[in-house]
Amino acid sequence: MSSDSVLMLNFSYEPLGVVSLQRAVRLLFANKAEVVHEAGRQIRSARNRWTGEVAAFPLPSVVRLLYYVTHRRKTVALTKKNVLLRDDYKCAYCSSKGGSEMTVDHVQPRSRGGKSSWMNLVACCAQCNGRKRDRTPEEAAMALLRRPHVPRFIPFVVVKRHTMPNEWWKYLGLYNVGIEERIS
Ligand SMILES: [Zn+2]
Known part of the structure; x- marks a missing residue:
């Protein structure tokens, strides 16, 4: 400093x-x-x-x-980094903790009309992202461990x-x- x-x-x-x-x-x-x-x-x-x-x-x-x-x-900008910060860099599907290599997953895939919003974006490790692809959590049999929320x-x-x-x-x-x- x-x-x-x-x-x-x-x-x-x-x-x-x-x-x-x-x-x-x-x-x-x-x-x-x-x-x-x-x-x-x-x-x-x-x-x-x-x-x-x-x-x-x-x-x-x-x-x-x-x-x-x-x-x-009063609102938090919706950026990849802020989604990762909100989720404490923990994967929403397996809870593994990562760093800047973490990705952001559209829970409801974009190809199904899923929006880029706080409620539809979660931190996701590369492994889970590769496994889920453009499927819903139900289709991929990958349960969301946390509900996304709009951060304060x-x-x-x-x-x-x-x-x-x-x-x-x-x-x-x-x-x-x-x-x-x-x-x-
Ligand atoms: Zn994961």
Whole structure:
């Protein structure tokens, strides 16, 4: 995690995402946010050319907006990755857990008018996908182990997990925020 990343919380303390230090500082100076947790280091301004003074203030690690953000995305985009995340990368037919090699299966096959929707898509391992082909679960005698559902919106915070500041966990855990690891 680069030291210039700041966790931004809503007025309600709900995590909204990760912002740059520059953006966090702009919000602080505009009195639109407050520091909830300091990073333990200081940031210094350039020396004032007339007074010779150097202003120093603590580097924020977590800031909280002083107003409530209501215009948020409330639905989850229907993507392969999000279907896999909803299903925790577990095959709907055999429960084996995989990674990015997992496929997404149309429960009711497309060739039978099955739609690409949350209710008709499930995570599926390559082996089960190859076995099921374009058949219904009944025809393939492959029982669905879980019922697909439309996922609740979960804000995602993109971080490098192992370098995330400890104080962030408190806020992310409270609100069931998904951690999407950033590969660097
Ligand atoms: Zn499987």
